[in-house]
Amino acid sequence: MSTSRPPLAIRMHAADNVAIIANDGGLPAGTVLPAGVAEGLVLRDKVPQGHKVALTDLAQGQAVLRYNVPVGYARQAIPAGSWVHERLLDIPPARELQGLPMATVQPAPQAPLEGFTFDGYVNADGSVGTRNLLAITTTVQCVAGVVKIAVERIERELLPLFPHVDGVVGLEHSYGCGVAIDAPGAEIPIRTLRHISLNPNFGGEVMVVSLGCEKLQPDRLLPLGTFPIQPVSVTASEAWQSMGAQALDLVCLQDDAHVGFMSMIDHIVQSARPHLERLNARRRQTVPASALVVGVQCGGSDAFSGVTANPAVGYMADLIVRAGGTVMFSENTEVRDAVEQLTSRAATPQVAQDIVRELGWYDQYLDRGKVDRTANTTPGNKAGGLSNIAEKAMGSIIKSGSSVISSVLAPGNKLRADQKGLIFAATPASDFICGTLQLAAGMNVHVFTTGRGTPYGLQACPVVKVATRTDLARRWHDLMDMNAGRIADGEISIEEAGWELFRMMLDVASGRKTWAEHWKLHNALVLFNPAPIT
Numbered sequence: 124m125s126t127s128r129p130p131l132a133i134r135m136h137a138a139d140n141v142a143i144i145a146n147d148g149g150l151p152a153g154t155v156l157p158a159g160v161a162e163g164l165v166l167r168d169k170v171p172q173g174h175k176v177a178l179t180d181l182a183q184g185q186a187v188l189r190y191n192v193p194v195g196y197a198r199q200a201i202p203a204g205s206w207v208h209e210r211l212l213d214i215p216p217a218r219e220l221q222g223l224p225m226a227t228v229q230p231a232p233q234a235p236l237e238g239f240t241f242d243g244y245v246n247a248d249g250s251v252g253t254r255n256l257l258a259i260t261t262t263v264q265c266v267a268g269v270v271k272i273a274v275e276r277i278e279r280e281l282l283p284l285f286p287h288v289d290g291v292v293g294l295e296h297s298y299g300c301g302v303a304i305d306a307p308g309a310e311i312p313i314r315t316l317r318h319i320s321l322n323p324n325f326g327g328e329v330m331v332v333s334l335g336c337e338k339l340q341p342d343r344l345l346p347l348g349t350f351p352i353q354p355v356s357v358t359a360s361e362a363w364q365s366m367g368a369q370a371l372d373l374v375c376l377q378d379d380a381h382v383g384f385m386s387m388i389d390h391i392v393q394s395a396r397p398h399l400e401r402l403n404a405r406r407r408q409t410v411p412a413s414a415l416v417v418g419v420q421c422g423g424s425d426a427f428s429g430v431t432a433n434p435a436v437g438y439m440a441d442l443i444v445r446a447g448g449t450v451m452f453s454e455n456t457e458v459r460d461a462v463e464q465l466t467s468r469a470a471t472p473q474v475a476q477d478i479v480r481e482l483g484w485y486d487q488y489l490d491r492g493k494v495d496r497t498a499n500t501t502p503g504n505k506a507g508g509l510s511n512i513a514e515k516a517m518g519s520i521i522k523s524g525s526s527v528i529s530s531v532l533a534p535g536n537k538l539r540a541d542q543k544g545l546i547f548a549a550t551p552a553s554d555f556i557c558g559t560l561q562l563a564a565g566m567n568v569h570v571f572t573t574g575r576g577t578p579y580g581l582q583a584c585p586v587v588k589v590a591t592r593t594d595l596a597r598r599w600h601d602l603m604d605m606n607a608g609r610i611a612d613g614e615i616s617i618e619e620a621g622w623e624l625f626r627m628m629l630d631v632a633s634g635r636k637t638w639a640e641h642w643k644l645h646n647a648l649v650l651f652n653p654a655p656i657t
């Protein structure tokens with residue numbers, strides 16, 4: 124146990140009746156809190172790091188306030204100085220979605236931030252890539268093994284010839300066949316795949332590998348008009364061309380022309396070459412910071428997430444919005460308990476209605492599975508001091524900063540060019556599903572906070588990882604890009620951390636590698652499919 128630092132308790136709001144213990148290893152019973160929060164309070168129990176201590180005597184049934192919001196109700200009387208753990212709390216009921224304040228709070232517009240830029244790849248549609256990647260879209264999981272081998276050959280034989288291309292990404296996924304493709308909700312995974320293939324980091328180059336007999340046919344995945352027109356591929360199958368999709372560069376494995384496995388691999392490798400030639404001709408150009416499309420997310424959260432990393436991300440989010448850029452926050456179950464804060468901050472009553480629509484749909488989705496939002500918290504969250512989803516939500520939503528919410532995106536949809544500012548992109552909180560949906564929305568940089576620690580990464584987009592605690596940042600020194608634990612250590616302010624992160628986002632957008640990129644760490648694309656499997 125570290126006893127080198129004086130005991131430190133952090134309270135988020137003056138009205139709070141609990142604070143969290145910041146010291147590495149927690150504090151033993153009998154510790155006397157020094158000046159600061161609750162000077163002279165004696166701890167009755169050992170309180171682990173990140174866990175709550177009662178600052179006053181709490182009566183049975185009394186609201187336990189953190190962020191000046193009830194994160195639970197005392198199941199029994201809790202004397203001041205006690206460890207307030209999850210077994211002592213009843214979770215507050217979920218807020219009904221009726222009678223919410225709609226666009227009632229209009230935060231004062233913040234001063235525009237001028238003069239910040241990054242170096243990115245400007246696309247024909249006006250979007251800007253932060254990486255220059257060739258993506259190979261697939262219609263169905265059946266082709267994944269073949270595409271993997273083709274990608275290895277492209278990397279070995281072609282990439283050395285095209286040094287300005289950052290890499291090749293096979294968009295492997297579990298969808299495409301054995302699915303109820305016309306069921307309500309099936310459009311979500313389909314449009315997610317469609318829009319990922321159009322992510323700004325892929326430069327508008329679309330090539331597709333299909334099997335042939337699958338339910339998700341190429342023309343359903345990418346109907347004409349949804350993707351940039353490319354020169355006709357000399358290798359596109361005749362069958363496909365006769366269907367009128369002359370602009371889609373497609374390799375169909377069941378094509379009669381394929382004799383033997385190597386003919387399929389050769390075909391994919393040949394098809395990649397013209398795309399690589401065009402990508403290789405591109406160079407980074409200086410663009411305004413307004414071209415950033417940042418997805419924010421947290422995973423492996425602890426009680427420090429809402430004290431250090433998430434407030435720093437929120438400050439950065441405000442800076443990006445002030446610079447004219449776009450910030451998406453997501454994770455339905457982690458904002459559900461703070462729905463009033465969202466609807467009241469909506470730019471218009473319509474945007475507030477859109478928030479209610481998405482969260483209402485998600486309530487029903489969870490209800491069909493006979494669970495609710497409380498299924499979200501993990502054993503690690505609880506070990507890290509988060510008693511329940513209400514407490515986790517209050518710490519999670521801080522990532523969105525303080526701007527008005529300018530619009531709402533349904534899962535799998537892509538941002539339009541006029542959708543700028545702070546966006547609520549409705550997604551599950553699952554790290555890989557949220558990241559996949561934010562890629563579909565058009566994210567070009569991702570920021571991810573973690574307290575327990577996760578090696579999370581994405582192949583299509585750089586992921587900046589922010590540690591909530593110095594102890595994690597020390598142990599995972601070559602996995603975490605920033606240590607927000609310095610806020611709890613008293614070394615920097617939230618504002619300073621927010622600025623540091625903002626500048627880091629610009630650097631990473633300009634090509635600086637994240638630790639996840641350095642180690643080539645990335646998670647699979649995981650589609651959100653609320654529809655049945657057959």
Ligand code: CA
Nearest residue numbers: 421422552554
């Ligand atoms: Ca998450």
